[in-house]
Amino acid sequence: MPRRISDPFGPGLKILLTVVVLVMSLTWEPVSADQPRLSPERQHAIQCIRIVSTLQHYHYLGKKLDDPLSEQIFDRYIKYLDPSRHVFIQDDLDMLERYRHRFDTDLKRGNLKTAYEIYNLYHGRAAQRLSYILNLLETRESPLPLNSSDFLEVDSAQRSWQPSLDDLARLWEKELIHHMITLKLDDNGRTDVMDTLGKIYTTRQTRLSQTTTDDVFQLFMNCVTESFDPHTQYFPPRVSEDFDIHMRLSLEGIGAVLQTEYEYTKVVSLVPKGPADKSSLLMPGDRIIGVGQGETGEIKDTIGLRIDEVVKLIRGPKNTYVRLKIIPAKKSDSTTVVQIKRDTVKLEEQSAKKQVKTVVSGENSHKIGIIEIPNFYIDFEAYHRGDPQYKSTTSDVKKLLFELADENIDGLIIDLRDNGGGSLKEASDLTGLFLTSGPTVQIRTKQQMTRLYDEDPDIHYTGPLLVLINRMSASASEIFAGAIKDYQRGIIVGTRSFGKGTVQELKPLGDGKLKLTSAKFYRVSGKSTQHRGVIPHILFPKIYKPEDTGESSLDGALPWDTIQGVPFQAYRSLTPLYETLIHQFQERRRQDPGMVYLEKRLALTSQLETRHRLPLDIDIRQKERHQRQQTEIEIENEYLTSQGEPSVQSLEDTAPVLNRYKEILLEQAQRIMADMILLSKQQGYAWQ
Numbered sequence: 001m002p003r004r005i006s007d008p009f010g011p012g013l014k015i016l017l018t019v020v021v022l023v024m025s026l027t028w029e030p031v032s033a034d035q036p037r038l039s040p041e042r043q044h045a046i047q048c049i050r051i052v053s054t055l056q057h058y059h060y061l062g063k064k065l066d067d068p069l070s071e072q073i074f075d076r077y078i079k080y081l082d083p084s085r086h087v088f089i090q091d092d093l094d095m096l097e098r099y100r101h102r103f104d105t106d107l108k109r110g111n112l113k114t115a116y117e118i119y120n121l122y123h124g125r126a127a128q129r130l131s132y133i134l135n136l137l138e139t140r141e142s143p144l145p146l147n148s149s150d151f152l153e154v155d156s157a158q159r160s161w162q163p164s165l166d167d168l169a170r171l172w173e174k175e176l177i178h179h180m181i182t183l184k185l186d187d188n189g190r191t192d193v194m195d196t197l198g199k200i201y202t203t204r205q206t207r208l209s210q211t212t213t214d215d216v217f218q219l220f221m222n223c224v225t226e227s228f229d230p231h232t233q234y235f236p237p238r239v240s241e242d243f244d245i246h247m248r249l250s251l252e253g254i255g256a257v258l259q260t261e262y263e264y265t266k267v268v269s270l271v272p273k274g275p276a277d278k279s280s281l282l283m284p285g286d287r288i289i290g291v292g293q294g295e296t297g298e299i300k301d302t303i304g305l306r307i308d309e310v311v312k313l314i315r316g317p318k319n320t321y322v323r324l325k326i327i328p329a330k331k332s333d334s335t336t337v338v339q340i341k342r343d344t345v346k347l348e349e350q351s352a353k354k355q356v357k358t359v360v361s362g363e364n365s366h367k368i369g370i371i372e373i374p375n376f377y378i379d380f381e382a383y384h385r386g387d388p389q390y391k392s393t394t395s396d397v398k399k400l401l402f403e404l405a406d407e408n409i410d411g412l413i414i415d416l417r418d419n420g421g422g423s424l425k426e427a428s429d430l431t432g433l434f435l436t437s438g439p440t441v442q443i444r445t446k447q448q449m450t451r452l453y454d455e456d457p458d459i460h461y462t463g464p465l466l467v468l469i470n471r472m473s474a475s476a477s478e479i480f481a482g483a484i485k486d487y488q489r490g491i492i493v494g495t496r497s498f499g500k501g502t503v504q505e506l507k508p509l510g511d512g513k514l515k516l517t518s519a520k521f522y523r524v525s526g527k528s529t530q531h532r533g534v535i536p537h538i539l540f541p542k543i544y545k546p547e548d549t550g551e552s553s554l555d556g557a558l559p560w561d562t563i564q565g566v567p568f569q570a571y572r573s574l575t576p577l578y579e580t581l582i583h584q585f586q587e588r589r590r591q592d593p594g595m596v597y598l599e600k601r602l603a604l605t606s607q608l609e610t611r612h613r614l615p616l617d618i619d620i621r622q623k624e625r626h627q628r629q630q631t632e633i634e635i636e637n638e639y640l641t642s643q644g645e646p647s648v649q650s651l652e653d654t655a656p657v658l659n660r661y662k663e664i665l666l667e668q669a670q671r672i673m674a675d676m677i678l679l680s681k682q683q684g685y686a687w688q
Contacts, residue, residue: 505518
């Protein structure tokens with residue numbers, strides 16, 4: 001029979017909660033009506049007014065707090081609180097709708113009561129969810145059914161808000177069954193799954209109960225700041241020493257850039273040549289859900305944990321191990337544990353490096369120079385004191401170009417894959433090594449337009465040029481690639497770049513800090529690098545999922561646009577070259593063993609990415625997983641056979657897939673360059 005529950009959320013948010021006996025004869029108990037209610041404090045109101053005032057005066061967009069912005073803040077706040085749509089029900093959303101246009105007025109006055117009322121509603125229901133799940137784990141006499149004919153909707157964007165608390169409870173049970181199946185399949189029966197689940201949900205319950213009024217303030221204010229754009233962020237005093245919310249773990253860590261994505265910690269990018277990058281075990285888009293110390297330490301659940309706390313768990317002394325439990329970017333039905341040895345990122349490993357490859361094509365043989373640039377670096381201290389030998393990307397590349405000239409290369413590849421940017425000055429100066437002179441980039445603020453120029457008429461390389469980029473090539477990399485493309489100085493090959501075309505600055509704000517977007521980059525042609533990035537002439541298959549990585553994956557990212565281009569002298573049109581190169585590449589990719597391998601692997605991954613729901617039957621899931629693993633082994637062995645290498649029996653015996661992808665695509669870039677050298681000669685193309 002239905003029974004009425006007293007209001008656990010206090011006055012002002014009256015809700016009738018009705019609970020019935022579930023299909024499997026399970027009942028769930030509500031949490032106490034004495035749940036602590038969090039309230040804003042005076043310093044929060046003062047800081048709120050400061051934040052809003054600074055945003056309106058200094059943010060690049062110059063947005064004003066009005067009803068449309070209030071709507072954005074409201075929707076973002078609800079999504080941040082309940083991204084999986086397993087806490088609120090439709091009646092809650094209908095009731096909260098009255099607050100949709102209130103935030104603009106409240107924020108100007110520092111009035112945070114509405115934000116805290118919404119949070120308290122969330123907090124009470126979230127506590128109920130955890131209590132209900134723990135009650136299931138502790139009191140059920142027989143195990144939950146793992147051979148249900150039902151499904152779980154795993155794509156929250158496809159999931160509707162539940163119409164009632166009864167439906168919500170059934171969803172919680174489905175999620176628990178899914179969690180049990182995943183643990184059983186991933187763990188292969190090595191541990192007591194029920195005991196593991198008990199520890200996980202008890203930890204989450206404790207974590208929720210420890211939420212402070214400061215935590216709520218930071219969460220809500222970042223919903224406000226990110227409604228201006230996703231790179232605008234408020235830092236409370238405890239993390240105000242960090243400029244970047246992504247938390248670069250480069251010093252005695254693993255070398256990863258992280259961000260909070262709702263309840264998860266998501267890998268945004270890897271520090272080039274850092275421990276994680278060199279391990280090839282972690283990739284952008286992976287979500288970290290647990291951290292363990294050493295090779296055997298217990299993995300602690302991190303879902304819902306603040307990013308600074310996750311960072312503390314991952315950081316540690318050099319030469320020690322950390323184990324990360326992750327949901328891979330390319331899989332939604334499984335987890336895996338990766339072990340990475342902590343180390344410092346050595347500066348010499350991040351410096352530009354060269355190699356020379358000989359590519360034989362028919363009767364022709366070509367020497368191709370490759371310069372890999374992990375980031376755009378400069379020793380600003382040495383530069384400012386006038387040291388002519390200061391270390392920088394441009395000075396290092398200049399030396400490498402002299403060395404490559406001595407080796408009589410026929411063509412040059414600049415490899416900017418996974419280069420997340422760095423010094424704007426270096427991006428401009430590096431561009432100048434390949435041009436006579438002219439503008440390199442435009443920077444637009446609210447008040448003015450500035451431009452950087454290459455004023456040195458010397459060219460340090462005049463031959464065929466190919467720039468290799470991928471989804472993780474960002475910021476300064478995009479400025480360089482965009483300039484080379486606009487000047488028609490070389491061919492751009494790879495996948496669409498990251499799309500980070502904005503500039504952030506840090507402003508002190510009371511005891512905290514505000515990082516806000518203050519400017520935007522534009523190419524000399526007037527096209528922005530923001531959101532859309534740089535689109536290559538020749539497109540490679542996508543290794544990184546665009547929905548999980550890059551600027552366009554960020555909710556509320558500033559749009560791509562154009563401004564007036566600046567006069568510049570472009571080289572001869574490359575259209576005849578790259579149209580022929582595209583045709584030759586397409587012909588080759590259908591037969592090349594490496595490309596066939598890569599596309600089969602990516603097609604298999606794509607099948608997983610398009611799944612919106614998963615069966616709650618462990619036998620079906622196990623069969624699907626076994627079939628997928630067998631398909632992966634078949635694809636691996638087909639490639640290994642083509643390379644004259646022995647076949648493998650399990651995926652554990654294979655080389656890191658990400659490394660293989662990169663090697664295959666670099667080889668394709670070399671072949672494109674060989675074609676380009678030959679075409680240039682046939683068409684009498686002069687590169688100077």
